[in-house]
Amino acid sequence: MTARSLPFGGDSHILDLRVARHLVLPAVNGLLLRRGKAGPTSTVPAHHSTCYTWTYERDQPRLAKLTRQARAGQWDPDVHLDWNIQVDVQDPAVDLFDEASSPLAEFQAYRNLPVTAQRDHRAAMLAWMMSQFLHGEQGALFAACQITESISWYDAKLYGATQVADEGRHVEVFQRYLDDKLQRRYKINDNLYVILESLSRDPRWDLKFLGMQILVEGLALGAFGTLRLSTKEPLLRELLRLVISDEARHVHFGVVALERFYSEELPEPERREREDWAYEMCVLMRNRFLAHEYYEEYWAHAVSRREWDRISLESNYMRRFRHTMFRRLIPNLRRIGLMTDRVRSYYEKLGLLEWEKEKAAPDLTADDLLAA
Numbered sequence: 001m002t003a004r005s006l007p008f009g010g011d012s013h014i015l016d017l018r019v020a021r022h023l024v025l026p027a028v029n030g031l032l033l034r035r036g037k038a039g040p041t042s043t044v045p046a047h048h049s050t051c052y053t054w055t056y057e058r059d060q061p062r063l064a065k066l067t068r069q070a071r072a073g074q075w076d077p078d079v080h081l082d083w084n085i086q087v088d089v090q091d092p093a094v095d096l097f098d099e100a101s102s103p104l105a106e107f108q109a110y111r112n113l114p115v116t117a118q119r120d121h122r123a124a125m126l127a128w129m130m131s132q133f134l135h136g137e138q139g140a141l142f143a144a145c146q147i148t149e150s151i152s153w154y155d156a157k158l159y160g161a162t163q164v165a166d167e168g169r170h171v172e173v174f175q176r177y178l179d180d181k182l183q184r185r186y187k188i189n190d191n192l193y194v195i196l197e198s199l200s201r202d203p204r205w206d207l208k209f210l211g212m213q214i215l216v217e218g219l220a221l222g223a224f225g226t227l228r229l230s231t232k233e234p235l236l237r238e239l240l241r242l243v244i245s246d247e248a249r250h251v252h253f254g255v256v257a258l259e260r261f262y263s264e265e266l267p268e269p270e271r272r273e274r275e276d277w278a279y280e281m282c283v284l285m286r287n288r289f290l291a292h293e294y295y296e297e298y299w300a301h302a303v304s305r306r307e308w309d310r311i312s313l314e315s316n317y318m319r320r321f322r323h324t325m326f327r328r329l330i331p332n333l334r335r336i337g338l339m340t341d342r343v344r345s346y347y348e349k350l351g352l353l354e355w356e357k358e359k360a361a362p363d364l365t366a367d368d369l370l371a372a
């Protein structure tokens with residue numbers, strides 16, 4: 001199988017120069033300079049405007065309802081999660097991370113290891129995956145802050161305030177689980193760093209929405225659901241259940257806001273740019289799941305990165321992952337009007353249109369997601 005025919009091959013770009021202009025600098029910082037791994041902090045300048053609203057008009061009942069639901073659904077990591085549960089990565093009675101949920105299952109060098117070493121590897125792979133969730137949640141926290149500042153609708157600002165609190169909780173629970181239970185944490189994946197930096201820099205509020213609420217969070221919803229099905233560890237299962245119930249609201253918020261803005265307010269040429277941007281982000285997100293940081297720690301001495309990528313991309317894990325990820329994303333892109341005939345052919349080439357008719361937010365509930 002050639003790179004061109006691999007699932008979700010990376011050479012199907014639309015080549016929209018307006019999109020490329022906004023991605024070049026974050027791509028240099030993330031992929032070449034590896035800024036996300038360079039030190040204990042990264043500082044990214046923001047270019048959006050803060051919008052004060054003086055009318056305080058409550059004119060969006062759907063967002064007001066969502067705000068009430070968010071306030072009623074707040075939970076406390078200290079109260080609602082049992083942190084006394086002991087996590088033993090070697091306990092054969094509690095399957096911490098099902099190997100079929102990672103590329104490891106089809107990796108012969110892993111299969112040759114003793115059972116205890118295989119359990120260590122699965123715990124490391126889980127820590128890698130959860131570390132990327134942690135970093136993504138930090139990005140979601142700042143995106144929620146920026147959206148709350150820059151959007152002009154009062155109802156959206158009130159809702160945004162609840163999301164800021166949600167994302168702060170998510171950062172905390174992933175960090176605590178990694179530090180206290182798995183006792184390891186990985187640095188941010190370079191591709192994820194590019195996405196987060198480009199969202200922080202972009203001055204346009206709707207792109208922060210599109211990038212974070214629809215794409216990154218839509219993908220995270222799929223990933224959280226898959227991971228929840230892959231573990232029998234009770235603390236992690238409950239943690240993910242609580243996070244999923246919040247994230248379902250966040251994606252709902254993105255769909256409600258963008259559906260109105262893209263259909264009623266944004267000029268057509270700019271809407272087309274959003275179509276292309278969303279597609280390029282989907283392409284970029286593929287590479288974030290190749291577990292390069294785990295590979296560098298354990299296998300770089302034995303297997304080339306090209307071979308690792310080939311095994312990962314062709315694995316059942318990646319096929320399943322692609323399925324859960326895009327099953328959530330594609331219907332939402334259709335719902336907000338970014339899946340027109342012009343770009344459908346690109347998605348079709350990647351084999352992603354099979355989910356076009358699936359339920360989109362807000363019809364898709366947290367219960368649907370937990371049952372997935």
Ligand SMILES: [Fe+2]
Pocket residue numbers: 137140166167170247
């Ligand atoms: Fe979150």
Ligand SMILES: [Fe+2]
Pocket residue numbers: 140167217246247250
């Ligand atoms: Fe979120």
